Amino acid sequence: MATYVVRRLLQSVLVLLGVTTLAYFILFQTGDPTFLSVSTDATQAEVERVRHLLGFDRPWYIQYGEFLGKAVQGDFGTSLRQGLPVTQIVLERLPATLELSAAAILIALLVAFPVGIISATRRNSVWDQSSMLGAMVGQSAPNFFLGIMLLFVFGGMLNWFPIGGRGQGGPEDELRHLVLPALTLSAFSMARNARLVRSSLLETLGLEYVTVAWAKGLAERAVVLRHALRNALIPVVTVVGLEFGALLGGAVITETVFAWPGVGALVVKAIGQKDFPVVVGCVTMLATVFVTLNLAVDLLYGYLDPRVRATRQ
Amino acid sequence: MRQEIEGQTGEVTWGARLNRRRFLRLVALGAGAGTLVSLGVACQQAAAPAPPKPAESKPGEAKPAEAKPAESKPAAEAKPAQQAPAVAGASPVIVMQGVDANTLDPAFRNSVPEFTMNAHVFSFHTWRDPKSLKIVPEFVQEWKLVDERTWEFKIPSGAKFHDGTPADAEAVKFSLTRQAKQQVGGKPTIQGTFGRLTSFDSAEVVNATTVRMKTKDPAAIVPDLLASVEVMPPGVYADESEANLAKIATQPVGSGAYKLVEWVKDDRVVLEAFDGYWGPKPNIKQVIVKPVPELSTRVLALQNGQADVIVNVAPDQVPIVERSEKGRISKVAGGRNIFIGMRYDRPFLTDKRVRQAFNYAFNFDAVNRALLNGAGTRTKTILNPPHEPPDVKPYPYDLEKAKSLLSEAGWKPGSDGILNKDGQKFSVTLMSPSGRYIKDKEIAQAVQQDLQRLGVEVELKVLDWSVYAGDILNKRDPSEIFLLGLGAPFTGQEELNYIHKDFSLNSTHWENDEYHKLFDELKVTLDDKKRQDLMNQMWAIAYDDPPWIYVYHQVDFYGVSKRIEWEAAATERIRMTEAKLVG
Numbered sequence: 043m044a045t046y047v048v049r050r051l052l053q054s055v056l057v058l059l060g061v062t063t064l065a066y067f068i069l070f071q072t073g074d075p076t077f078l079s080v081s082t083d084a085t086q087a088e089v090e091r092v093r094h095l096l097g098f099d100r101p102w103y104i105q106y107g108e109f110l111g112k113a114v115q116g117d118f119g120t121s122l123r124q125g126l127p128v129t130q131i132v133l134e135r136l137p138a139t140l141e142l143s144a145a146a147i148l149i150a151l152l153v154a155f156p157v158g159i160i161s162a163t164r165r166n167s168v169w170d171q172s173s174m175l176g177a178m179v180g181q182s183a184p185n186f187f188l189g190i191m192l193l194f195v196f197g198g199m200l201n202w203f204p205i206g207g208r209g210q211g212g213p214e215d216e217l218r219h220l221v222l223p224a225l226t227l228s229a230f231s232m233a234r235n236a237r238l239v240r241s242s243l244l245e246t247l248g249l250e251y252v253t254v255a256w257a258k259g260l261a262e263r264a265v266v267l268r269h270a271l272r273n274a275l276i277p278v279v280t281v282v283g284l285e286f287g288a289l290l291g292g293a294v295i296t297e298t299v300f301a302w303p304g305v306g307a308l309v310v311k312a313i314g315q316k317d318f319p320v321v322v323g324c325v326t327m328l329a330t331v332f333v334t335l336n337l338a339v340d341l342l343y344g345y346l347d348p349r350v351r352a353t354r355q
Numbered sequence: 356m357r358q359e360i361e362g363q364t365g366e367v368t369w370g371a372r373l374n375r376r377r378f379l380r381l382v383a384l385g386a387g388a389g390t391l392v393s394l395g396v397a398c399q400q401a402a403a404p405a406p407p408k409p410a411e412s413k414p415g416e417a418k419p420a421e422a423k424p425a426e427s428k429p430a431a432e433a434k435p436a437q438q439a440p441a442v443a444g445a446s447p448v449i450v451m452q453g454v455d456a457n458t459l460d461p462a463f464r465n466s467v468p469e470f471t472m473n474a475h476v477f478s479f480h481t482w483r484d485p486k487s488l489k490i491v492p493e494f495v496q497e498w499k500l501v502d503e504r505t506w507e508f509k510i511p512s513g514a515k516f517h518d519g520t521p522a523d524a525e526a527v528k529f530s531l532t533r534q535a536k537q538q539v540g541g542k543p544t545i546q547g548t549f550g551r552l553t554s555f556d557s558a559e560v561v562n563a564t565t566v567r568m569k570t571k572d573p574a575a576i577v578p579d580l581l582a583s584v585e586v587m588p589p590g591v592y593a594d595e596s597e598a599n600l601a602k603i604a605t606q607p608v609g610s611g612a613y614k615l616v617e618w619v620k621d622d623r624v625v626l627e628a629f630d631g632y633w634g635p636k637p638n639i640k641q642v643i644v645k646p647v648p649e650l651s652t653r654v655l656a657l658q659n660g661q662a663d664v665i666v667n668v669a670p671d672q673v674p675i676v677e678r679s680e681k682g683r684i685s686k687v688a689g690g691r692n693i694f695i696g697m698r699y700d701r702p703f704l705t706d707k708r709v710r711q712a713f714n715y716a717f718n719f720d721a722v723n724r725a726l727l728n729g730a731g732t733r734t735k736t737i738l739n740p741p742h743e744p745p746d747v748k749p750y751p752y753d754l755e756k757a758k759s760l761l762s763e764a765g766w767k768p769g770s771d772g773i774l775n776k777d778g779q780k781f782s783v784t785l786m787s788p789s790g791r792y793i794k795d796k797e798i799a800q801a802v803q804q805d806l807q808r809l810g811v812e813v814e815l816k817v818l819d820w821s822v823y824a825g826d827i828l829n830k831r832d833p834s835e836i837f838l839l840g841l842g843a844p845f846t847g848q849e850e851l852n853y854i855h856k857d858f859s860l861n862s863t864h865w866e867n868d869e870y871h872k873l874f875d876e877l878k879v880t881l882d883d884k885k886r887q888d889l890m891n892q893m894w895a896i897a898y899d900d901p902p903w904i905y906v907y908h909q910v911d912f913y914g915v916s917k918r919i920e921w922e923a924a925a926t927e928r929i930r931m932t933e934a935k936l937v938g
Contacts, residue, residue, distance in 0.1 A: 072822050072828070077859075078465070081548040083849060083858040086831070088551075092543040123457035123465070125542070134620060190651050198655045205656040206451075206647050208622050212610050226911040303621035310648065311454055311621070316824065 050340060054333045058326065065325040066109060074098040075316045078122045118323035123315050129322035132305060136327065138208060139304030142296070145224035145290040147282065150231035162247065163266055173236065180233030185292055189226040189299035196222060206301035221233025223300040225293055231285050238281055242274040249273075276343075283339030287332035287349075314322075357584040384753055419781040447625075447641035448931055450664045451653045455621045455646035458604040461534060461585040462544040462591075467499045467927050468646070474930040475626050475642060476844070477609030478522065478633070479826040480508070480530075480581035484742060485924030488741045488845050490578045494527070494586050494610075494633075503573045503881065504556070514610055514633035516588040522610040522633070525565045528558040542596040549580050552848070573879045579846040586610055612637045612932045621646055626931075630653045632711055637932045639919075657682040657914040664921065664929060669793060670728035676914045685923040686730055690909040692850070693792055693840040695785070695802055695904035700864040701835050703781060708764040708902045713836075714750040715757035716809050717904050722801045726794040727910060734905040736894045737854065740925075742847030744891045747898075749905060757809055766810075774810040782812040784834035792840045793909060799838045802904065831862045840909060845926065847890050848877055854902045865902035 117129035209219035294306035312320035491574030497509040514522035535550030554571040613626035656662035774781040787799035
């Protein structure tokens with residue numbers, strides 16, 4: 043087990059290195075950001091002077107080496123636009139993104155489980171077909187479109203929820219601001235998990251030990267929830283862990299639509315403003331959370347499924 | 356035995372009490388309960404009468420007169436807080452911009468949202484009147500030339516900064532000197548323009564209300580540029596250490612009509628009227644500036660009374676706002692000059708008749724009708740008001756004239772309809788950003804079609820701004836023709852600098868010896884009449900030998916709540932000291 047954990051840790055470090063390097067190179071291919079640091083009336087000679095001062099005229103391998111050396115110590119440099127340490131800027135916004143993603147996954151699971159279970163146990167019923175149709179819509183509707191529609195109906199027409207921002211009037215106000223973006227972000231995950239619970243449960247319900255449970259005369263509730271669902275949960279748990287990471291990526295669009303002050307909105311702004319250190323910092327931070335969750339799920343999976351643990355040992 | 360059975364059935368024992376089944380049950384129960392309670396509270400909150408908040412306060416509810424003394428701390432002590440400090444009885448005005456400010460340090464600010472904040476927090480030395488666009492007194496209430504290279508400024512007595520220190524002649528001397536620096540704390544400043552264009556030499560205090568500023572060369576542009584120089588307290592801004600620069604970037608201290616009481620990055624900035632303001636007290640007691648990147652969200656917020664001013668309303672959204680109960684549109688032809696640059700250093704485009712032909716071939720009226728909601732006007736000159744020469748007209752749309760000019764220049768239609776000369780096809784690439792300016796790529800498409808009507812083969816290349824800026828700004832090497840917009844100065848000299856060969860954003864590489872000679876003369880000419888005459892001559896050159904296809908001055912649409920009196924300014928400045936609550 044220890045070897046497995048060490049191997050997975052090393053793999054995670056390599057993934058992070060790859061992601062960071064890729065982000066760095068792609069951004070710098072679009073041209074150096076010297077123009078952020080000069081006024082609009084600057085002459086070409088002035089631009090060259092500033093480029094030299096900021097070190098953007100040095101060979102790429104020197105710049106990259108310097109970046110990497112600092113990055114491994116958690117220092118992603120200073121924002122070209124804000125003049126503040128990138129780590130500080132990104133960490134200030136991370137709680138908002140984590141809050142949004144956590145709320146989204148919670149909503150997704152709370153809806154997905156009952157829907158998936160009822161669909162599986164009432165297979166081919168009107169409920170099953172309509173809920174799976176809904177799930178398909180949820181999976182195919184782009185976050186951007188869904189967000190605007192929710193805002194339009196629940197924020198605009200019905201005026202139930204505020205439009206944009208994270209709220210400033212205490213926990214209740216903040217919660218009201220959270221509902222629509224969390225619903226938007228949860229849509230895809232909700233739909234996918236409902237389908238996954240359904241298919242996984244259907245598969246389990248067909249196994250022999252469930253037939254034995256029925257034969258023993260157990261009630262439907264006991265057979266489904268106590269016997270079948272338990273085993274059907276294993277693939278769901280794996281997917282949910284990874285999904286949390288994916289939600290962080292999805293938050294980019296949702297945060298922009300709802301003016302949610304998280305890492306997603308920050309990265310969009312930083313790309314638009316060519317604030318390269320911030321972009322690389324955000325990408326690395328999101329990748330770190332994703333990789334950590336992936337690792338945690340893998341390890342947890344071993345605990346939940348003894349067969350996996352046995353294989354690893 | 357028990358362990359064995361549990362292992363076979365997949366039951367993992369976690370310590371003595373917690374097994375997998377319990378773990379999952381607990382997680383599900385906890386999550387379910389948490390969410391239900393949360394949603395319950397949220398919905399209850401939504402259904403119940405909302406607490407007094409800016410967006411839902413009805414007209415007439417605002418009672419600024421009953422406002423209690425503000426409890427906010429000086430900006431220097433402001434910390435990100437969970438709850439915005441509200442001024443009791445006052446109805447805050449909410450301004451929604453596309454992005455948040457990055458820094459409020461006057462030396463490094465670099466965008467309109469940043470200027471918007473500083474326009475509230477700081478006093479500026481002079482100000483550009485939003486209607487006449489002329490320079491008017493602000494903190495500097497009188498100015499005069501003592502000699503060719505010395506300006507004298509009179510300032511009010513008794514003014515104070517938000518931290519209680521005096522905003523006096525020493526502060527003005529310090530502010531002019533700091534803003535003229537090309538580097539602060541070892542970093543290149545963005546606002547060094549002031550120092551360069553004025554050829555700033557030094558500033559000195561004459562007495563408590565008089566300051567003199569010396570320049571190396573005569574510089575008539577000084578009062579104009581003072582409209583972009585904030586008055587700063589030396590005690591806060593003199594320290595150039597990294598720690599202090601980081602602090603003042605987010606905790607500005609000025610002597611403006613509003614002080615900053617809270618800034619939650621990318622969420623909101625709360626500004627509150629400063630009781631000790633030296634000028635006329637603002638009508639609005641609290642202003643909240645929020646960054647909302649998505650336009651549809653801003654429009655919805657305005658329609659629902661959750662915003663009072665929203666920026667960058669697209670022309671196709673204008674009717675939606677105009678139909679709304681709570682909002683209206685305030686539009687203005689801004690100073691941002693949108694143009695198609697033509698590369699003088701490319702053989703096809705060196706001949707001025709070709710560049711003239713392109714201007715005649717551009718059908719602006721069609722663009723205006725189809726894309727700009729009929730609100731645009733074609734750029735007449737390279738100059739903005741108030742320096743625009745009188746009685747001048749833009750290039751008219753005249754396809755025949757355009758064809759005849761190209762024919763004179765030796766371009767004849769080939770068998771495929773494409774113009775050619777000496778066996779070479781007239782083929783160019785038109786580069787355009789997407790989403791940087793209002794309807795930018797659509798305008799580029801229209802230009803492409805107009806030029807194709809002339810028989811020119813045009814390939815359109817639309818790029819994301821971050822890539823486009825890299826090619827255009829960094830390398831000065833765009834395609835033969837390219838769409839760009841340049842900011843909104845109103846000094847005349849700065850607009851004319853846009854086509855100067857040394858200007859770093861001039862990717863046309865246009866050269867005209869006479870123009871450059873006149874520009875050098877303009878820089879050191881002090882007499883207003885003579886300056887205008889020089890500008891007129893330079894405009895005439897830029898019209899006859901055009902480096903650009905003149906497109907239009909971007910029309911800016913703002914959504915404005917009907918409960919406030921405020922009109923958009925061509926300067927793109929949003930300042931609520933000029934607004935009034937009417938509802």
